[in-house]
Amino acid sequence: MPGLIRGVARTAVVAGTATAVSNRVTRRQQGRWAAQEGFGAYSPQPRAVAEPAAPDMTDKIEQLRQLGELRTQGVLTEAEFEEQKRRLLQA
Structure with missing residues (x-):
C-alpha cells in the first residue's frame, strides 16, 4: 500500500508541475508575442483558424x-x- 500511495503522490506532483510549467511558458510566450506586435501583455492575440491534422x-x-x-x-x-x-x- 505505501508503494501505491507513493506512486500516486509522485504522479500528482509530476502532473501539477507539468501544468504549472506549461502555464508559465504559455504566459511568457503570449507576452513576447504581444511585445512584438505592439499590444499590451494581456491583449487578446489574433489566432489563425486552422484545425490540426492530428490533435492527439x-x-x-x-x-x-x-x-x-x-x-x-x-x-x-x-x-x-x-x-x-x-x-x-x-x-
Missing part, C-alpha cells in the same frame, strides 16, 4: 515537451522520463 499527436508532443522540461529541472530521473515517454507513446 499535438497533445502528445506537448506532453513530451513537458516531460523533457521536468527531466531537465531534475523532477524526473532519466528512467522515470523514459517510462513516462513509453506510456505516452503507447496510449
Whole structure:
C-alpha cells in the first residue's frame, strides 16, 4: 500500500508541475508575442483558424515537451522520463 500511495503522490506532483510549467511558458510566450506586435501583455492575440491534422499527436508532443522540461529541472530521473515517454507513446 505505501508503494501505491507513493506512486500516486509522485504522479500528482509530476502532473501539477507539468501544468504549472506549461502555464508559465504559455504566459511568457503570449507576452513576447504581444511585445512584438505592439499590444499590451494581456491583449487578446489574433489566432489563425486552422484545425490540426492530428490533435492527439499535438497533445502528445506537448506532453513530451513537458516531460523533457521536468527531466531537465531534475523532477524526473532519466528512467522515470523514459517510462513516462513509453506510456505516452503507447496510449
